[in-house]
Amino acid sequence: MVAPVLIFAVGNESRGDDALGPLLLRRIQEQASDSVECIEDFQLQVEHSADLIGRRQVVFVDADVSCESPFHFSELEAAHDHSYSSHAQSPAALLHTFKQVYEDMLPQCYVLGIRGYGFELGEGLSPEAADNLEQATAFLQSWLARSVEPAQAHHA
Amino acid sequence: MDCVLWGYMTDKLETAVSPEKLRRVAIDPVTRVEGHGKVTLLLDENDRVHQVRLHIVEFRGFEKFIQGRPFWEAAVMVQRLCGICPVSHHLAASKAMDMVVGATLTPTAEKVRRLMHYGQILQSHALHFFHLCSPDLLFGFGSDVAKRNIVGIAAAYPEIAKQGVLLRKFGQEVIRITAGKRIHGTGSIPGGVNKNVSIEERDYLLQDVDQMVAWSEAAIGIVRNLFEQDLAMYSSFGSFDAHTLNTVRADGALELYDGGLRARAMDGSTIFDHFDTSHYWDEILEDVKPWSYMKFPFLRRLGPEQGWYRVGPLSRVTQCDFISTPLAEAQRKQFMAFENGKAAKATLGFHWARMIEMLHAAELIREILHDPDLQGTDLVNIGERQERGVGVIEAPRGTLIHHYRVDENDQIVRCNLIVSTTHNNQAMNESIRQVARQYIDGKKLTEGLLNHIEVAIRAFDPCLSCATHALGKMPLEVELLDAEGIRVDMLSRSSEGVCESLA
Numbered sequence: 001m002v003a004p005v006l007i008f009a010v011g012n013e014s015r016g017d018d019a020l021g022p023l024l025l026r027r028i029q030e031q032a033s034d035s036v037e038c039i040e041d042f043q044l045q046v047e048h049s050a051d052l053i054g055r056r057q058v059v060f061v062d063a064d065v066s067c068e069s070p071f072h073f074s075e076l077e078a079a080h081d082h083s084y085s086s087h088a089q090s091p092a093a094l095l096h097t098f099k100q101v102y103e104d105m106l107p108q109c110y111v112l113g114i115r116g117y118g119f120e121l122g123e124g125l126s127p128e129a130a131d132n133l134e135q136a137t138a139f140l141q142s143w144l145a146r147s148v149e150p151a152q153a154h155h156a
Numbered sequence: 157m158d159c160v161l162w163g164y165m166t167d168k169l170e171t172a173v174s175p176e177k178l179r180r181v182a183i184d185p186v187t188r189v190e191g192h193g194k195v196t197l198l199l200d201e202n203d204r205v206h207q208v209r210l211h212i213v214e215f216r217g218f219e220k221f222i223q224g225r226p227f228w229e230a231a232v233m234v235q236r237l238c239g240i241c242p243v244s245h246h247l248a249a250s251k252a253m254d255m256v257v258g259a260t261l262t263p264t265a266e267k268v269r270r271l272m273h274y275g276q277i278l279q280s281h282a283l284h285f286f287h288l289c290s291p292d293l294l295f296g297f298g299s300d301v302a303k304r305n306i307v308g309i310a311a312a313y314p315e316i317a318k319q320g321v322l323l324r325k326f327g328q329e330v331i332r333i334t335a336g337k338r339i340h341g342t343g344s345i346p347g348g349v350n351k352n353v354s355i356e357e358r359d360y361l362l363q364d365v366d367q368m369v370a371w372s373e374a375a376i377g378i379v380r381n382l383f384e385q386d387l388a389m390y391s392s393f394g395s396f397d398a399h400t401l402n403t404v405r406a407d408g409a410l411e412l413y414d415g416g417l418r419a420r421a422m423d424g425s426t427i428f429d430h431f432d433t434s435h436y437w438d439e440i441l442e443d444v445k446p447w448s449y450m451k452f453p454f455l456r457r458l459g460p461e462q463g464w465y466r467v468g469p470l471s472r473v474t475q476c477d478f479i480s481t482p483l484a485e486a487q488r489k490q491f492m493a494f495e496n497g498k499a500a501k502a503t504l505g506f507h508w509a510r511m512i513e514m515l516h517a518a519e520l521i522r523e524i525l526h527d528p529d530l531q532g533t534d535l536v537n538i539g540e541r542q543e544r545g546v547g548v549i550e551a552p553r554g555t556l557i558h559h560y561r562v563d564e565n566d567q568i569v570r571c572n573l574i575v576s577t578t579h580n581n582q583a584m585n586e587s588i589r590q591v592a593r594q595y596i597d598g599k600k601l602t603e604g605l606l607n608h609i610e611v612a613i614r615a616f617d618p619c620l621s622c623a624t625h626a627l628g629k630m631p632l633e634v635e636l637l638d639a640e641g642i643r644v645d646m647l648s649r650s651s652e653g654v655c656e657s658l659a
Binding site: 045 | 220242279283317318321324
């Protein structure tokens with residue numbers, strides 16, 4: 001039975017603030033209930049559309065170089081957004097691919113972009129990004145408590 | 157060929173005669189390739205091309221990054237280099253460390269690693285063709301930018317898009333089962349592997365493998381059809397003569413995991429054959445050029461000016477004597493014979509060759525899944541410790557060399573990597589210069605024309621310095637500067653792929 005909630009983190013832990021997604025995932029994973037599955041990968045790829053099958057809610061977590069500090073959280077719609085690179089496929093484009101390939105109803109999807117600053121190989125997390133990570137983690141834990149557990153109780 | 161057009165350009169287009177008088181056009185970064193690259197064109201007031209260069213930021217930083225680490229960490233750490241082909245680095249580093257620990261692999265270890273490698277070839281080639289190149293090929297290089305992406309493919313060719321997703325997914329499942337995890341796999345270790353393939357895992361993969369073989373074979377037909385529809389364009393686009401480098405099996409067969417080096421000259425003569433990869437530096441050296449961060453490897457006996465070469469699927473498929481699996485071998489013969497070998501010499505023949513290799517990988521996966529050695533329990537075999545290790549494999553994009561020196565404290569003290577994109581550095585430059593001659597010279601620049609250059613680069617499928625994947629990055633920017641360096645126009649493509657002029 002697939003977990004109804006998916007947290008999908010994108011990033012490379014060896015490249016500075018690109019580690020934001022995976023690091024947040026570890027923290028969530030420690031306390032997550034059985035109804036939450038955590039997946040991470042270096043990049044979003046088209047085959048990840050298969051990970052959306054059977055989900056009720058999905059949160060994509062990634063470092064973001066364009067949002068304001070500390071993070072940005074918003075609901076996501078499938079979009080024919082012309083994203084070019086399959087190695088950097090946007091979450092919205094992945095949802096669109098899901099609809100095209102599986103012809104199924106989309107789960108409720110969100111994106112959590114955490115502001116990052118430096119992305120060099122071998123660098124650690126920058127102090128500013130570390131602060132942003134703390135706040136984003138607290139936010140997602142709170143969101144999970146509000147969104148997942150009541151739904152689970154209702155479902156039960 | 158327009159002879160008048162040629163008269164305006166320097167012979168090689170590498171360095172303009174008077175660059176200070178020319179406009180500079182930068183395509184930065186090249187889209188739909190791993191990481192970041194940049195193409196600069198120097199044009200005069202009549203839009204004549206005088207200089208074309210592909211700049212790539214190489215991941216030299218990794219070689220420092222790995223120094224001081226214990227050697228057994230290398231095979232895991234190197235996967236952080238590239239999000240597209242971590243398995244290739246995982247296996248090349250493992251092979252190098254096999255040499256360090258004096259290992260002779262057990263049959264189970266070698267076959268599990270081969271299965272992992274074939275899964276990587278399959279998934280990488282599927283991703284490349286269906287999601288990087290088919291938008292250009294199926295819609296046309298100068299077509300509506302809004303359509304030239306996987307979403308456009310999904311809308312217009314839903315079955316092809318679906319096959320691409322599922323081929324890629326299958327390859328990833330092969331990797332997950334052999335490497336132990338979806339990412340950060342630890343399956344391959346110095347001297348062997350740390351897990352075999354269970355009967356249940358084997359049966360799980362066998363359920364779908366016939367379908368993967370069938371889809372791979374059908375994909376070759378797509379490329380063939382494209383060549384048949386416009387043979388003149390497909391045969392000439394960005395094409396050039398090149399020496400080749402690849403590995404082959406002892407009997408001359410295509411060999412992706414563990415062969416000897418074969419170099420052939422432009423005229424087809426053999427420069428060297430079955431050369432021991434553990435001493436690659438006797439035949440391959442690296443040159444530097446002041447305008448590029450990336451090195452330019454060359455064949456030592458031909459020298460830096462004449463010795464550049466091409467690696468990857470096109471070299472492997474055209475320079476092997478045969479392919480060991482029947483369906484792929486039949487396709488190779490057709491490819492080589494097509495229009496008297498025109499496709500086999502074409503830059504866009506990369507796509508055809510890549511699909512033949514995808515079929516070969518699918519056939520090999522099916523073959524090896526039936527081998528009972530996969531369920532063996534003799535996983536590691538270690539011998540006498542050495543201080544040097546070299547691992548060479550044929551990664552999806554071409555020959556990949558990992559070279560390490562390890563001290564008496566088991567720490568890595570030196571590392572040199574030559575990745576396929578570095579091998580192809582000069583060849584990619586040659587290809588885009590040819591495209592500039594064919595399509596750009598003397599014409600007003602448009603996004604569609606610039607995409608022609610990107611099409612040539614994507615044929616090689618360069619794996620550039622693996623950029624971080626962060627939301628909000630700007631994938632493409634084109635600047636037109638006048639002779640004084642003042643910007644007269646700027647074409648910007650947003651992270652959503654939308655183009656707009658900012659002039």
